[in-house]
Amino acid sequence: MSNTTAAKPKKINAKNITDKEYFYGHKACAGCGGSLAVRLALKVIGENSYSVLPAGCMSAVGFIYPQMAFNSNACISMFPGASSMASGVAAGNKALGRKDTHAVVFAGDGGTADIGLQALSGTIDRDDKVIYICYDNEAYMNTGIQKSGLTPYGTKTTTTPAGDNLPGTLTEKKNLFEIIAAHGIKYAATASIGYPRDFMNKIQKAKEVDGTSYIHVYASCPTGWGSATEKSVETAKEAVDCGLWFLAEYENEEFKLNKNPKEFKPVKDYLSNQGRFKHLGEEDLDRIIANRDKKWEKMRKNWIK
Amino acid sequence: MSQKKVFVSGDEAVALGARLARPHVVAAYPITPQTIVVERISEMVEDGSFNTEFMHVESEHSAISAVMGASAVGARTFTATSSQGLAYMAEGLHYASGGRFPVVMMNANRSLALPWSIFGDLRDSLSLLDSGWIQVYVENAQEALDMTIQAYKIAEHKNVLTPFMVNLDGFILTHTYEEIHLPEQEKVDQFLPAFETPNKMSPEEPKNLGFSTSPEDNMEFKYQQHKAMMDSMEIIKQTDKEFGELFGRYYHDVLEEYKTEDAKAVLITVGSVTGTARVVVDLMREQGKKVGLIKLRYLRPFPKEELKEAVKHAEVIGVLDKDISFGYEGTIYTNVRSVLSELSGIRSVNFVGGMGGRDISKTDIGYMFDSMLNPQTTEKQKNVEFINMGVLTDE
Numbered sequence: 154m155s156n157t158t159a160a161k162p163k164k165i166n167a168k169n170i171t172d173k174e175y176f177y178g179h180k181a182c183a184g185c186g187g188s189l190a191v192r193l194a195l196k197v198i199g200e201n202s203y204s205v206l207p208a209g210c211m212s213a214v215g216f217i218y219p220q221m222a223f224n225s226n227a228c229i230s231m232f233p234g235a236s237s238m239a240s241g242v243a244a245g246n247k248a249l250g251r252k253d254t255h256a257v258v259f260a261g262d263g264g265t266a267d268i269g270l271q272a273l274s275g276t277i278d279r280d281d282k283v284i285y286i287c288y289d290n291e292a293y294m295n296t297g298i299q300k301s302g303l304t305p306y307g308t309k310t311t312t313t314p315a316g317d318n319l320p321g322t323l324t325e326k327k328n329l330f331e332i333i334a335a336h337g338i339k340y341a342a343t344a345s346i347g348y349p350r351d352f353m354n355k356i357q358k359a360k361e362v363d364g365t366s367y368i369h370v371y372a373s374c375p376t377g378w379g380s381a382t383e384k385s386v387e388t389a390k391e392a393v394d395c396g397l398w399f400l401a402e403y404e405n406e407e408f409k410l411n412k413n414p415k416e417f418k419p420v421k422d423y424l425s426n427q428g429r430f431k432h433l434g435e436e437d438l439d440r441i442i443a444n445r446d447k448k449w450e451k452m453r454k455n456w457i458k
Numbered sequence: 459m460s461q462k463k464v465f466v467s468g469d470e471a472v473a474l475g476a477r478l479a480r481p482h483v484v485a486a487y488p489i490t491p492q493t494i495v496v497e498r499i500s501e502m503v504e505d506g507s508f509n510t511e512f513m514h515v516e517s518e519h520s521a522i523s524a525v526m527g528a529s530a531v532g533a534r535t536f537t538a539t540s541s542q543g544l545a546y547m548a549e550g551l552h553y554a555s556g557g558r559f560p561v562v563m564m565n566a567n568r569s570l571a572l573p574w575s576i577f578g579d580l581r582d583s584l585s586l587l588d589s590g591w592i593q594v595y596v597e598n599a600q601e602a603l604d605m606t607i608q609a610y611k612i613a614e615h616k617n618v619l620t621p622f623m624v625n626l627d628g629f630i631l632t633h634t635y636e637e638i639h640l641p642e643q644e645k646v647d648q649f650l651p652a653f654e655t656p657n658k659m660s661p662e663e664p665k666n667l668g669f670s671t672s673p674e675d676n677m678e679f680k681y682q683q684h685k686a687m688m689d690s691m692e693i694i695k696q697t698d699k700e701f702g703e704l705f706g707r708y709y710h711d712v713l714e715e716y717k718t719e720d721a722k723a724v725l726i727t728v729g730s731v732t733g734t735a736r737v738v739v740d741l742m743r744e745q746g747k748k749v750g751l752i753k754l755r756y757l758r759p760f761p762k763e764e765l766k767e768a769v770k771h772a773e774v775i776g777v778l779d780k781d782i783s784f785g786y787e788g789t790i791y792t793n794v795r796s797v798l799s800e801l802s803g804i805r806s807v808n809f810v811g812g813m814g815g816r817d818i819s820k821t822d823i824g825y826m827f828d829s830m831l832n833p834q835t836t837e838k839q840k841n842v843e844f845i846n847m848g849v850l851t852d853e
Contacts, residue, residue, distance in 0.1 A: 200664070201661065203531065203659055205527065212670070213670065215666075216666060216668070216669035216670050217669070217670055217671075217672070218669045218670065218671045218672070218675055219675075221666035221669065222666075223664075223666050224664070225664050226531075226659035226660070226664045226665060226666075227659075227666045227667075228527075228530050228659060228666070228667040228668040229667075229668035229669060229670070230523060230526075230527070230668065231519075231523055231549055231550060231553055233519060233523075234519060234520065234522075234523030234526075234550070236520075237515060237519070237520035237521075237523035237524045237527070238523045238524065238526055238527035238530075239527060240513065240515075240520075240524050240527065241483065241485065241513070241523065241524030241525055241526060241527025241528040241529075241530075241535075242527040242528065242530060242531055242659075243527075244482075244483045244485075244511040244513055244524065244527075244528050244533075245482060245483055245511075245527060245528030245529070245530070245531040245532070245533035245535075246531050246533075247511060248482035248483055248510070248511045248528070248533050249482060249531065249532060249533055251531075251661060254661070256527075271516060271517060271519075271520070272516070272517075272519070272520045272523065274516065275515055275516035275517070275520055278516065279513065279514060281513075
């Protein structure tokens with residue numbers, strides 16, 4: 154795999170970010186983290202973007218005829234076909250001699266980790282020039298909060314209800330970042346809308362990659378999480394600070410941990426602010442913390458030089 | 459005619475036809491008996507004779523998805539599949555027609571599992587008759603090549619913008635070698651200009667495609683789709699004429715009549731079995747039997763008026779279906795019978811055969827004509843008759 158850090162793009166910050174908007178007038182819920190991820194990403198990728206969105210929140214709120222919310226090229230794909238359609242967009246633009254275009258996918262966690270995984274694997278295998286952005290709100294939110302492969306243990310959803318017999322979701326969150334990296338992808342990163350500058354600069358890096366890149370951005374969903382709409386960014390930041398999410402990169406065949414907190418903020422505070430975790434008992438909490446620590450031990454051991 | 463002659467299989471004819479049409483992007487996944495199309499195109503890409511972006515997709519679902527993506531930015535595209543692959547694409551077929559992406563696809567007609575069979579019948583494409591694709595069925599390798607080229611001209615017409623499926627009988631056509639005429643590239647370029655569509659994402663005019671609609675708008679989009687398909691009938695005829703003038707081969711528009719003028723019994727066929735039926739018609743005519751044949755070429759749009767005109771003097775119509783809509787009758791028969799309902803006094807019978815690759819012999823077709831001509835037999839027989847069965851049916 155080629156070195157992707159050769160061209161050093163300008164770092165993006167609050168001062169130099171563009172005022173231009175490419176995603177507005179949509180009908181997303183108040184405090185929607187996914188729509189913020191799309192908005193910020195397109196500010197970085199710019200007007201040469203060709204966005205492809207599978208079924209999911211962002212396609213549902215952005216393309217209600219005749220009110221189109223994308224100010225740049227965009228198209229809804231089939232649910233399992235976002236990545237393959239974006240590959241086709243990239244191939245079509247290449248064949249037509251259009252330079253400096255960016256095929257970009259905005260897909261949710263279900264559209265990425267479950268139904269869209271095969272097509273995404275194909276895109277990475279072919280190393281098509283596609284920026285794939287997964288906005289992870291940890292369930293099928295558009296259809297009404299059903300469990301996906303990225304819903305973490307203990308989450309209450311409408312298909313994993315919490316009651317006397319079950320604590321909500323029984324499975325752990327699929328380790329998608331490493332699954333993607335295992336393809337030998339040129340560039341992959343995790344991010345959070347709680348750390349927008351980090352997120353945008355990772356997009357900036359992805360933009361320079363001559364091949365497939367993947368960004369997995371943690372995006373809060375007040376509607377599905379039962380969290381405060383005005384605290385969406387804070388909630389997504391807390392997820393990182395308490396160690397239940399992490400900021401990392403995979404580049405030149407190596408992992409890198411971008412943020413390695415000396416001390417985690419209390420997991421309990423993060424969970425108790427969200428309705429989806431309100432039912433959890435001490436045992437569940439212990440299990441969640443134990444799994445977090447196991448993951449961090451591994452990441453610290455293998456991803457820090 | 460100065461066209462070069464080549465000895466190729468149906469699959470190879472399609473690959474050559476695709477090359478002559480100059481698609482910008484080809485995305486395909488291998489499946490028997492379509493595989494040779496993909497292999498030949500790969501070879502032509504390797505040796506530099508076919509300048510296209512060839513995408514090794516990981517499934518048929520991604521094949522149709524990728525060609526839609528390429529079509530959405532204004533690129534000409536090609537894909538090919540068969541049977542299970544077509545079924546796996548089903549979501550994409552509806553998507554492509556609704557999105558008005560004039561994708562061209564070759565389908566090698568093959569049985570659908572279970573039980574598994576790699577051999578031919580029409581249950582794959584007929585089960586997707588309602589997916590909004592133009593469907594043509596060819597009789598030989600020459601027609602396969604010619605229709606692959608015509609397909610683009612029809613599909614991309616501004617009043618059509620509808621995807622196009624070229625159907626070849628699995629193995630019988632895909633794997634049989636025939637001598638065919640290869641049109642010159644220059645003439646094909648003249649016949650088929652570059653693809654232009656207003657329905658695309660471009661740097662000059664950014665667009666949002668593939669949107670959702672409310673109940674207030676949805677039906678208008680579906681009406682337009684239907685209208686485009688209906689309007690394609692004239693474009694199909696016009697294209698056949700233009701093609702004939704340039705290349706010297708005409709395909710009689712949407713259906714071909716053979717000795718129907720004074721025929722009492724007319725058999726309707728689709729695809730390669732037409733050749734066998736034509737021979738049987740000649741043999742029976744020599745015996746003084748008034749039999750005729752209609753080769754249905756297009757099943758969507760369905761040639762209703764043309765068929766009505768072609769059958770109006772017949773006493774009995776037989777429809778040979780290499781498929782069955784379980785619980786009713788052959789799908790082609792259902793479509794034909796809807797036309798016959800507007801004419802009075804024509805008897806009809808449905809012959810179901812050739813499924814899963816079973817041969818349909820001259821004897822079988824002779825039997826069909828004889829039973830059609832003999833009213834006693836016809837009255838006794840069921841509306842739907844399975845021919846050449848290895849087990850006794852329930853009568």
